[in-house]
Amino acid sequence: MIDLRSDTATRPTDGMRAAIAAAAVGDEQRREDPTVNLLQERAAALLGQEQAVFLPTATLANQIALKLHSRPGDALVAERHAHVVIYEYGGPAAHAGLMIEPIEGRAGRFGVAELEAATEPSTKTADQRATVLAIENTHNSSGGRCWPLEELEDVTGAARERGLATHLDGARVLNAAVATGVDPDRVGRLFDTVTLCLSKGLGCPLGALLAGSVATIERAWREKHLFGGAMRQAGIVAAAGVYALDNHVDRLADDHARAHRLAEGWHAAGLPVDLDQVETNFVQLDVGALGLGRDEALARMREGGVGLSSTIHPTIVRAVTHLDVTDDDIDRAIELVPEALGVRAAA
Numbered sequence: 001m002i003d004l005r006s007d008t009a010t011r012p013t014d015g016m017r018a019a020i021a022a023a024a025v026g027d028e029q030r031r032e033d034p035t036v037n038l039l040q041e042r043a044a045a046l047l048g049q050e051q052a053v054f055l056p057t058a059t060l061a062n063q064i065a066l067k068l069h070s071r072p073g074d075a076l077v078a079e080r081h082a083h084v085v086i087y088e089y090g091g092p093a094a095h096a097g098l099m100i101e102p103i104e105g106r107a108g109r110f111g112v113a114e115l116e117a118a119t120e121p122s123t124k125t126a127d128q129r130a131t132v133l134a135i136e137n138t139h140n141s142s143g144g145r146c147w148p149l150e151e152l153e154d155v156t157g158a159a160r161e162r163g164l165a166t167h168l169d170g171a172r173v174l175n176a177a178v179a180t181g182v183d184p185d186r187v188g189r190l191f192d193t194v195t196l197c198l199s200k201g202l203g204c205p206l207g208a209l210l211a212g213s214v215a216t217i218e219r220a221w222r223e224k225h226l227f228g229g230a231m232r233q234a235g236i237v238a239a240a241g242v243y244a245l246d247n248h249v250d251r252l253a254d255d256h257a258r259a260h261r262l263a264e265g266w267h268a269a270g271l272p273v274d275l276d277q278v279e280t281n282f283v284q285l286d287v288g289a290l291g292l293g294r295d296e297a298l299a300r301m302r303e304g305g306v307g308l309s310s311t312i313h314p315t316i317v318r319a320v321t322h323l324d325v326t327d328d329d330i331d332r333a334i335e336l337v338p339e340a341l342g343v344r345a346a347a
């Protein structure tokens with residue numbers, strides 16, 4: 001099967017496996033693992049922050065950040081379909097006691113007016129209020145869409161004026177950086193904390209980083225222990241992260257080019273793809289326009305040899321390009337998917 005379900009499908013390359021095998025390691029909990037320490041330094045600099053802490057998953061990085069920025073009974077302002085809102089099992093409520101003040105975004109984005117409306121106190125009890133803003137870039141549920149730098153500057157500036165802490169769920173922020181040509185540190189430094197995921201486009205087996213100020217990351221270490229995420233010879237996996245930062249960042253442009261080519265091929269074959277929405281490594285197909293249900297469409301494509309996945313939108317499925325997808329895979333997917341869905345381009 002050509003696996004376009006998610007960019008989490010990647011397996012470590014030979015080069016990455018060699019880096020893992022050669023990793024210098026130590027006790028991470030004692031902060032004595034040299035490879036973890038190196039990865040943390042590299043990630044902090046890349047994201048325009050003072051320090052970073054290595055974590056097993058981006059979910060944990062997000063949850064620690066939200067907890068650090070709030071007290072139980074505060075509200076989190078986030079786009080309605082943000083990962084922290086719909087895919088983290090209510091973590092903001094479970095771990096931090098946060099209520100959610102959702103904003104209906106466009107392509108995952110929103111403006112200052114919407115932020116201001118969402119931060120209006122809902123009661124006269126002054127102490128019950130929004131204290132944290134989370135932004136997702138690229139935005140997963142809208143199909144890997146990017147925030148322009150100026151919009152991020154405006155919204156984070158307005159949040160700060162209103163006393164909110166700011167968190168960037170930048171699980172795929174390097175995809176955004178490569179697609180927009182804006183260095184990731186210019187985006188990262190707008191926020192109090194930044195999550196970066198290593199196990200998506202960067203191709204690592206696991207791992208994420210949370211970056212922020214020295215004081216914030218010191219507090220994050222305590223939460224890392226509390227959540228059970230403090231590890232030992234974690235340099236074994238951190239080595240994959242260092243390797244990925246050296247070798248797998250610029251090549252994200254290849255994933256984006258392949259997603260564009262796939263979208264154009266499907267569009268030319270008559271499939272309902274909105275080419276303007278393809279900004280990074282996601283291609284969304286609205287199979288409802290073909291009179292098909294999502295599950296039936298996914299099953300037919302899988303039978304035809306191509307794996308796509310569902311989205312939160314009932315009739316939209318997605319294809320995601322990544323390190324393990326070749327040009328040849330794209331050529332075949334351009335042929336196979338229209339056939340599986342019963343759509344043939346006019347000869």
Ligand SMILES: Cc1ncc(COP(=O)(O)O)c(C=O)c1O
Pocket residue numbers: 056057058059060062083084136138139140169171172197199208
């Ligand atoms: C935007 C975003 N944030 C966070 C995560 C969570 O990543 P992890 O699976 O490493 O917890 C994901 C995973 O898909 C994501 O897309």
